[in-house]
Amino acid sequence: MEASHLEKCANLVPSSYIAQGQQFRTTRSNMVRILLEKQKVPEEGWEEEMIEFLLGELSQLDSNNALGNCGAGEREGRIFSSLVARRNYRLAHGVGRSGDVTAVQPKAIGSSILNKLCTKLMLDMIRFVGARNAKSCIIVPMATGMTLLLCFLALRSLRPNAKYIIWPRIDQKSCFKSMTSSGFEPIIIENKLEGDELRTDVPGILEAIKRVGADNVLCVHSTTSCFAPRVPDRLEEISLICKEHDIPHIVNNAYGLQSSKCMHLLQQASRVGRVDAFVQSCDKNFLVPVGGAIVASFNDDNFLDKVASTYAGRASSAPAIDLLITMLSMGVAGMKRLLAERKENYSYLKQELTKLAAKHEEKLLETNHNPISMAMTLSSLEECNCDVTQLGSMLFTRRLTGARVVPTFAKKEIEGHVFTGYGSHSNHYPHCYVTVAAAIGMKRTECDVIVKCIDKCMTSLKKKKSNAVGQNLTENNETNDVTHLDVISDDVTN
Amino acid sequence: MEASHLEKCANLVPSSYIAQGQQFRTTRSNMVRILLEKQKVPEEGWEEEMIEFLLGELSQLDSNNALGNCGAGEREGRIFSSLVARRNYRLAHGVGRSGDVTAVQPKAIGSSILNKLCTKLMLDMIRFVGARNAKSCIIVPMATGMTLLLCFLALRSLRPNAKYIIWPRIDQKSCFKSMTSSGFEPIIIENKLEGDELRTDVPGILEAIKRVGADNVLCVHSTTSCFAPRVPDRLEEISLICKEHDIPHIVNNAYGLQSSKCMHLLQQASRVGRVDAFVQSCDKNFLVPVGGAIVASFNDDNFLDKVASTYAGRASSAPAIDLLITMLSMGVAGMKRLLAERKENYSYLKQELTKLAAKHEEKLLETNHNPISMAMTLSSLEECNCDVTQLGSMLFTRRLTGARVVPTFAKKEIEGHVFTGYGSHSNHYPHCYVTVAAAIGMKRTECDVIVKCIDKCMTSLKKKKSNAVGQNLTENNETNDVTHLDVISDDVTN
Amino acid sequence: MEASHLEKCANLVPSSYIAQGQQFRTTRSNMVRILLEKQKVPEEGWEEEMIEFLLGELSQLDSNNALGNCGAGEREGRIFSSLVARRNYRLAHGVGRSGDVTAVQPKAIGSSILNKLCTKLMLDMIRFVGARNAKSCIIVPMATGMTLLLCFLALRSLRPNAKYIIWPRIDQKSCFKSMTSSGFEPIIIENKLEGDELRTDVPGILEAIKRVGADNVLCVHSTTSCFAPRVPDRLEEISLICKEHDIPHIVNNAYGLQSSKCMHLLQQASRVGRVDAFVQSCDKNFLVPVGGAIVASFNDDNFLDKVASTYAGRASSAPAIDLLITMLSMGVAGMKRLLAERKENYSYLKQELTKLAAKHEEKLLETNHNPISMAMTLSSLEECNCDVTQLGSMLFTRRLTGARVVPTFAKKEIEGHVFTGYGSHSNHYPHCYVTVAAAIGMKRTECDVIVKCIDKCMTSLKKKKSNAVGQNLTENNETNDVTHLDVISDDVTN
Amino acid sequence: MEASHLEKCANLVPSSYIAQGQQFRTTRSNMVRILLEKQKVPEEGWEEEMIEFLLGELSQLDSNNALGNCGAGEREGRIFSSLVARRNYRLAHGVGRSGDVTAVQPKAIGSSILNKLCTKLMLDMIRFVGARNAKSCIIVPMATGMTLLLCFLALRSLRPNAKYIIWPRIDQKSCFKSMTSSGFEPIIIENKLEGDELRTDVPGILEAIKRVGADNVLCVHSTTSCFAPRVPDRLEEISLICKEHDIPHIVNNAYGLQSSKCMHLLQQASRVGRVDAFVQSCDKNFLVPVGGAIVASFNDDNFLDKVASTYAGRASSAPAIDLLITMLSMGVAGMKRLLAERKENYSYLKQELTKLAAKHEEKLLETNHNPISMAMTLSSLEECNCDVTQLGSMLFTRRLTGARVVPTFAKKEIEGHVFTGYGSHSNHYPHCYVTVAAAIGMKRTECDVIVKCIDKCMTSLKKKKSNAVGQNLTENNETNDVTHLDVISDDVTN
Helix, strand or coil, rough: CCHHHHHHHHHCCHHHHHHHHHHHHHHHHHHHHHHHHHCCCCCCCCHHHHHHHHHHHHHEEEHCCCEEEEEECCCCCCCCCCHHHHHHHCCCCEECCCCCCCCCCCCCCHHHHHHHHHHHHHHHHHCCCCCCCCEEEEEEEECCCHHHHHHHHHHHCCCCCCHHHHHEECCHHHHHCCCHCCCCEEEEEEEEECCCCCEECHHHHHHHHHCCHHHHHHEEEEEEECCCECCCCHHHHHHHHHHHCCCCCEEEEEHHHHHHHHHHHHHHHHHHCCCCEEEEHHHHHCCCCCCCCCECCCCCCCCHHHHHHHHHEEEECHHHHHHHHHHHHHHHHHHHHHHHHHHHHHHHHHHHHHHHHHHHCCCCCCCCCCCCCEEECCCCHEEEEEEEHHHHCCCCCCEEEEEEECCCEEEEECEEEEEECCCCCCCCCCEEEEEEEEECCCCCCHHHHHHHHHHHHHHHHHHHHHCCCCCCCCCCCCCCCCCCHHHHHHHCCC | CCCCHHHHHHHHHHHHHHHHHHHHHHHHHHHHHHHHHHHHCCCCCCCHHHHCCCHHHHHCEEEHHCCCEEEECCCCCCCCHHHHHHHCCCCCEEEEEEEEECEEECCEHHHHHHHHHHHHHHHHHHHCCCCCCEEEEEEEECCCHHHHHHHHHHHHHCCCCCCCCECCCCCCCCHHHHHCCCCCCEECCCCEECEEEEECHHHHHHHHHHHHHHHEEEEEEECCCCCCEEECCCHHHHHHHHHHCCCCEECCCCCHHHHHHHHHHHHHHHCCCCCEEEEHHHHHHHCCCCCCCCEECCCCHHHHHHHHHHHHCCCCCCCHHHHHHHHHHHHHHHHHHHHHHHHHHHHHHHHHHHHHHHHCCCEEECCCCCEEEEEEEHHHHCCEEECHHHHHHHHHHHHHHHEEEECCEEEEECCCCCECCCCCCCCCCCCCCEEECCCCCCCHHHHHHHHHHHHHHHHHHHHHHHHHCCCCCCCCCCCCCCCHHHHHHHHCCC | CCHHHHHHHHHCCHHHHHHHHHHHHHHHHHHHHHHHHCCCCCCCCCHHHHHHHHHHHHHCCCCCCCCCCCCCCCCCCCCHHHHHHHHHCCCCEEEEEECCCCCCCEEEEEHHHHHHHHHHHHHHHHCCCCCCCCCECCCCCCCHHCCCCCCCHHHHHHHHCCCEEEECCCHHHHHHHHHHHHEEEEEEEEEEEEEEECCCCCHHHHHHHHHHCCCHEEEEECCCCCCEECCCCCCHHHHHHHHCCCCCCEEEEECCCHCCHHHHHHHHHHHCCCCCEEEEEEHHHHHHCCHHHHEEEECCCCCHHHHHHCCCEEEEEHHHHHHHHHHHHHHHHHHHHHHHHHHHHHHHHHHHHHHHHHHHCCCCCCCCCCCCEEEEECCCCCCHCCCHHHHHHHHHHEEECCCEEEECCEEEEEEEEEECCCCCHHHCCCCEEEEEECCCCCCCCHHEEEEHHHHHHHHHHHHHHHCCCCCCCCCCCCCCCCCCCHHHHHHCCC | CCCCHHHHHHHCCHHHHHHHHHHHHHHHHHHHHHHHHHHCCCCCCCCCCHHHHHHHHCCCEEHHEEEEEECCCCCCCCCCCHHHHHHCCCCCCCCCCEECCCCCCCCEHHHHHHHHHHHHHHHHHHHHCCCCCCCCEECCCCHHHHHHHHHHHHHHHHHHCCCCEECCCCCCCCHHHHHHHCEEEEECCEEEECCCCEECHHHHHHHHHHHHHHEEEEEEECCCCCCCCCCCCCCHHHHHHHHHHHHHHHHHECEEEEEEEHHHHHHHHHHHHHCEEEEEEHHHCCCCCCEEEEEECCCCCHHHHHHEEEEEEEECCCCHHHHHHHHHHHHHHHHHHHHHHHHHHHHHHHHHHHHHHHHHHCCCCCCCCCCCCEEEECCCHHHHCCCHHHHHHHHHHHHHHHEECCCCCCCEECCEEEEEEECCCCCCCCCCEEEEEEECCCCCEEEEEEEEHHHHHHHHHHHHHHHHHHCCCCCCCCCCCCCCCHHHHHHHHH
């Protein structure tokens, strides 16, 4: 309530109360003032009402909500359903203008402020989680894959002759499609097996550059966050090569903002070599619904402007709204807590899975470079001739989602390219395994459920198999399971 | 309430009441049943509570909302903020899977049903508004420009050698960028002046095809909805040419779903010739917030599948949610009313602007082929040496948004191409003018405000000019106006 | 958004936009300012967002929402459930203090302002609908009956010896119980039949006063709004008697705010005689949920203060919140529309029921003094030996609620008193009848449904009866109906 | 989603997914089934969406929400504002019928179920917190004071000659007014000082009964929850006397549900003697907004029915809605946690205040029979001639609410009766003191704030006083404080 409005209430309640009310009012008013001045994530999260207030106030600055506004165009932000209006805080104009997804809209001042503010808070957040030298970022209302595609399209105009993208293999479909859909030919660099880990074949990258010629390479497309036993790419070495050969370097940091190790890798890479942009998912790092991604950069140059202006047309403001709400609600303190919990869960899950592996005479793969996920072999299942993929569907129907069971033999064709050992990031990984992640937002109790559920399903599978010997029984009690291959294909390709 | 639950209440209230309650319950239950069976927009719109109920029920089918679910992946649909959860109906997984934006997600059964259902209702709506032969459609969570870009990327893999897009000029930035950002070279076909109208130069298209060779043409990119004095393209002729030369034909029908004339054009074109897909905006036709577009097709072939699978990664479910709510809330009856009102507003606005033109000795341009917008010359302003663009900013600061003032001299460079007469869709349109639209959702009273506001501002401008003669006065009372060029650039480029 | 906050946004968007935003902001800010200054219902209703904003701002002034507040008492406005918090706008402290339901609470400045403001707007509304001389009012968070009881309790301390309440009979249970529950003995004045109307027996009142002695009379308790064929009491005559004999006069104006005739009666009565207070329902007049009543007065004296201070303890703020929202949302214009529609519906319903009466050889009773409801005889049903109460249950199960079927023979005991002809406000009303109201908020289409539904049910009843003659059939297809007597008892006693 | 509806979705998504969805659905469906069958508070709290679903389903059973319903009465549950509709879940008919606040409404089946269910859950809750033998309860939509008044009115018809209520003094205004407003004369039994505690003068009660005659006594009105140094009444002795003399016994258990000691007292009293009803506040025990109270009984007799039928008219359903939401959201587990935390806070606060007392050379009064609040003397302030009431206003303006500062000299007239030592429950309590409560919902950190804030203010007061000596300075920096007496009066009378 504006101070002057509260004063008017002095004819309704005693003025001594008004004075007390002004105190309360000022406390809140200051919080908003500081946010708008500093444009940083507040230390402590805001309560929901404050956040809705701010959104409401911004909304009132958009022309479709301006009292007395009249619309003579073809897009005037009218909303038919009051449900839709309410859930979108009556923010109807989206973000950006036709030529630039970060541009300010004259018709939508509030939406524009919201989007800019969200971007500033996001940059603050990115720095806080470890990329201290990050200089700028933009929020793109598309998921990670399409945002990588947008980066590649933006690079095209800068390197019109380039045809190839050099890509250390990561078996995630949208990563691959981001390159083929944008019209480029991926040069797949197979990973090297080091101990149990699958790591970047740096010499392979160099060789590929030499083979096709640096000018013909659009960029190197590397990855930080991935499922064990693959580990984050050797970003330092790659960025050095990129610098040396004057090749752009785009990093897929999909869910790396939650890991200080991933962020450290990026920060280091940017110091010693070339990193043009790193791309991350909003939903995977900030616990918002799917739909947005963040492109960030360590440079002052205008590559991000180029990316923004490659986006043709306006875009949904939903991701920015969800992010702004979440960052204000979380505060720096909330993010700290989440990061700390994640780290603890990672250790705890590792410890418990190690015990489980011992019990089943399996091995928890040693993949210490992977700070988020871990994998346990499934050799004992293979030994008793179980179909390991069946484990995947059993876990799924028991409401354990996201665990990926990876067989050794899968082949998959994507956009004309046949991958061997698909899902394992390798043509011939020596084990089949199950891999699970300790991701941000996970609860400690979930770690326990994971371990118990895998244990139970493995035991059950083996038992059935031994029962079935000589009886030629088909398994009936899993007939309601979602088809194996279907689930697997989800698991391994995301 | 399930029938069996209501029965349990018989120990709380008399059972005769329970029987009455079961009647009420059944009425509503039947509405849902019919919707899911027929998959058509209901004749009468639903009340909001019914819609929220359905969304809530779908939401409960997603794994992140399944009680007892445990998440072991990196994307488990967790939502940090309860505000965000609530506004998204806890639908966190978005739509699509990594390889296909229309694919069903095992983790998100409810979201998947929602998206499929929304698509079915949309197809019903598209047929209802005039494209009776439409066979399929997909909803893409990006605005029109990016969706056109996606179509072009999808075509690339089918026509790997094609480099050109033939494009009858339409001065809307995102249309142009959809082609350049996807890496193609637009061949601009200047419009022909016929009477006051700017119409498609069909021979020019033919000539361009011959010049570059049909195989090198990715597609013809035509437009239906546009600002007068440009009128919808001659779709029949273009589609015949495309058929004959085996060239794909993508139609930008941005806000054409609201016009039976635009839809008739499309329907006819598909009968006689080739239309591969037509793309339209969700917000401009269905009064939802910016963020989604619809690609529709008259064919059974799988071009739409190709488009869907070109999208790399999951996507926001926000557009589908907003559309589903809106279509259910609107009903067929609601859409009918909106279309009828729009038509009446169009006639009324025309009539009133004709009067205004007479008053100011201007002309309402005769652009009968344009069913949505109309333009009035501003010659009298030019004659007294006014800066016509100033009219634009005056209108804007008086809360009349969307009216475009188009001078005759504007030049603009977009992605390296210099457009002459930018905003007028023509190198040398003979008049400067102001153009306004009678768009869906507009109220009758807005027509009056438009006419009054233009009248007042023109009168004021002329008066100031005549006062200023010999006095060398600068105009002060408009100094707070949003900068002229800035607004203009918004107006003319959208 | 405070002006100074918006200024801070100048580092996010161009300052020319900020200027435009300030305009928008000021428009809204002025609306709030004017409301708080004038404390009158706005001419045009506010949009919902503005209303929620105001509620949110008030809520922030309550100590339970003050950031940094610490509670050391036993009632600190803590709310466990965020659902509950949200639906109550976090207003937890209710209204009033222990000794006075209108008192200001130091702990709840916002709630106190809300309640006071609501009262001021309500007084404005009461004057607008016709009681132009009304001087004050209070909102009591109890329905009409309990509020009448509160008035009687308040009168007790002023007239400690009084034992009787003189009450022109109105067959509504809560009216009767308001007197018996407060410990007084009602002196029932039977109504007089004049034509078809049941009207106040003024000499009967005088006689009663003489019989028991004026000092022993707590008050006269009269009624304006009632179901035909009873008509509003002769308020002028009653108030003259009260003035003359120095007896308080409390008017039950339950749903009379919606009728200019009822309000005129009150206004006149207050001019010529004595009216201490008139009590009306919030839900019946303002279309809010059940739960509140308004006590209003034409006097400056402090009877309302006495009523307020008779209420022991704090009370729910729900009625005040619902009323404030509704009055702001409705505006004076909205109320005008509702009143006009109601009048038209009354005439229309009368006209259609007259036709129906003719068809069934019944009579629409001539009860022109009743401005809201009307009654049609059911003689034809009686003539064919139908159980008229069955008509009531048939209407009810066909989703026609609120129509009262009144037989001539009903007896009912309430608190030891046996009423003859209960429901008809008379010991021996000559007809059985069905009575319906044209109440505020009713839609024109509902008038048609009422007439059709009564027609259909009467026809059906007669037909069954004639079929049943000589066949001794029991009626089966109504077995699911809510028990007759049950419904009747609801209908006639409310 | 009904099982049959989900089946219909098999033409939208693969049927294996439908099977998975049915599992999810069944889990939730079972929760509702069990609730309706057992009518007990669930062990674990429900998530908000489930609760809103249930409310929505109940709402759809009310006639105003039944599709196709037509209203012919004067109260048809129409709601003007969609904001109001939404916040009340479109439950418009309130609870009860004109003659009975617990009666089922034919027009409002859903509201009726809701109210009955809420009552059943509340009885379960009352038993859980300690009154294991409680037999019935009703929820009354008025706060504690008015509900006590309702009980007294109900007793009147059973004891028509009784004029007196015997009342061990408790200085809470609404308690006193509940007796005077209902028209009875309180016989005040002064408390006895035992150590630091103020306890019931049992012989005084006996003497009073003898003085006026048992038949003339309406009831004894005792209290459990109160502010130290008063302690809960000797319920066992009182109930024995009541049994012996055949006098009703109404217990004000305002916030006693949160204390196992208070509940034990009640349980014991009911075993050995007579307790007709015990009344408690909804807001103080269950952390909902002010507005409701619960009357509970250990007996099967029909006193509660009498209370319910004394309420004249329908009533707001707001308290029942808030309670139902809260109990479902809390679960038994949540209540357990809250009770345990409260107990811990009580001990902790006691410990910290003991330290504070030592520091200021004060004494924490020994009031072990009071399980909720505690008091510290303020002798040192008196000694330096400070106005102790000033401490109250200082605490208040520093956002410490609910702490009561009680001077020794206060006199107050309420309804003609002059209380000496008002606020202290005693004519001559030997100390002035500050009293604070460890109430349910309080956070541990609040305990710390309380102690610090009292410490700081006392120190500051003493310092000012010593500074002021010989300087005759007026205190300026507290001029904005809410007037002392005003706050005090709030503090001590509530």
